[in-house]
Amino acid sequence: xxxxxxxxARLIASCQALEPMRCGVVHxxxxxxxxxxxxxARQHLLVPTLIGPEQKIRAVAAACELDISGYSIVxxxxxxxSADTAVRLAREGAVDALMKGSLHTDELMGAVVKRETGxxxxxxxxxxxxxxVPALKQxxxxxxxxxxxxxxxxxxxHIIQNAIDLAHALGVGLPKVAILSAxxxxxxxxxxxxxxxxxxxxxxxxxxxxxxLDGPLALDNAIDLNAAKIKHIDSPxxxxxxxxxxxxxxxxxxxxxxxxxxxxxDAAGIVLGARLPIVLTSRADSLTARLASCAVAALFANWRRxxxxxxxx
Numbered sequence: 131x132x133x134x135x136x137x138x139a140r141l142i143a144s145c146q147a148l149e150p151m152r153c154g155v156v157h158x159x160x161x162x163x164x165x166x167x168x169x170x171a172r173q174h175l176l177v178p179t180l181i182g183p184e185q186k187i188r189a190v191a192a193a194c195e196l197d198i199s200g201y202s203i204v205x206x207x208x209x210x211x212s213a214d215t216a217v218r219l220a221r222e223g224a225v226d227a228l229m230k231g232s233l234h235t236d237e238l239m240g241a242v243v244k245r246e247t248g249x250x251x252x253x254x255x256x257x258x259x260x261x262x263v264p265a266l267k268q269x270x271x272x273x274x275x276x277x278x279x280x281x282x283x284x285x286x287x288h289i290i291q292n293a294i295d296l297a298h299a300l301g302v303g304l305p306k307v308a309i310l311s312a313x314x315x316x317x318x319x320x321x322x323x324x325x326x327x328x329x330x331x332x333x334x335x336x337x338x339x340x341x342x343l344d345g346p347l348a349l350d351n352a353i354d355l356n357a358a359k360i361k362h363i364d365s366p367x368x369x370x371x372x373x374x375x376x377x378x379x380x381x382x383x384x385x386x387x388x389x390x391x392x393x394x395x396d397a398a399g400i401v402l403g404a405r406l407p408i409v410l411t412s413r414a415d416s417l418t419a420r421l422a423s424c425a426v427a428a429l430f431a432n433w434r435r436x437x438x439x440x441x442x443x
Contacts, residue, residue, distance in 0.1 A: 151226040345375070
């Protein structure tokens with residue numbers, strides 16, 4: 131546990147050389163949401179635009195003694211209007227990222243995924259947790275634990291490519307991707323193992339790029355070299371994965387929360403596959419996790435600006 135937050139501290143420090151990102155903070159109408167934005171601004175991670183009912187935002191700031199005098203406020207009547215306004219500002223190029231405030235995730239994502247007025251690209255929108263697990267040397271990306279409930283094989287292609295792009299943005303040149311199941315062999319009676327085999331072959335054929343893939347792998351074989359050696363798994367990924375791709379949302383959510391509550395990990399959450407990164411925070415998040423989520427979004431936004439448009443749509 132002595133290494134707790136070490137990896138997040140490195141991510142946050144790496145943003146100090148960047149220009150703070152312009153971030154639309156959507157409906158920051160309680161203390162945790164507004165304080166998270168103010169704290170991230172103080173760390174030079176973002177320049178917030180506060181989107182929501184102006185009188186309510188100012189009342190929260192006054193009650194919590196938060197100085198928001200230097201930040202722009204875009205008035206919106208209620209949470210749904212805040213989400214729609216935030217998406218409009220994103221489409222107009224007024225912000226580089228969005229951050230969820232005190233509205234429900236479904237309200238924000240509902241505005242994001244609207245076909246005509248939202249922020250869709252050709253990619254499937256997916257969620258990644260960047261986990262700071264004290265027992266591991268590197269951050270661990272877990273996907274998808276919050277957006278796609280039962281992803282199809284094609285959905286998983288997008289989920290994996292989004293996670294690979296994120297790893298590149300965090301400085302991992304050739305990330306190792308483990309596609310998780312309960313076992314490490316393809317078993318026709320276990321569909322997740324068959325999908326894992328197909329996804330690896332798709333990577334061989336160039337349908338997924340920028341990483342090394344292997345699967346199916348059980349969790350122990352994916353992150354523990356000794357477990358992989360005992361089972362005689364000859365793989366450049368086994369035991370040293372940077373990215374864990376879970377079978378479905380339930381498995382991902384359980385894995386992320388197990389790492390958080392049983393292994394002392396923190397979880398920084400970000401949504402990818404839209405026109406810009408979207409920070410999803412929870413009221414239960416620690417300050418460190420909130421700042422890390424903003425740092426991840428800032429690093430991704432900076433990386434994305436340097437990429438050819440065709441590579442990310």
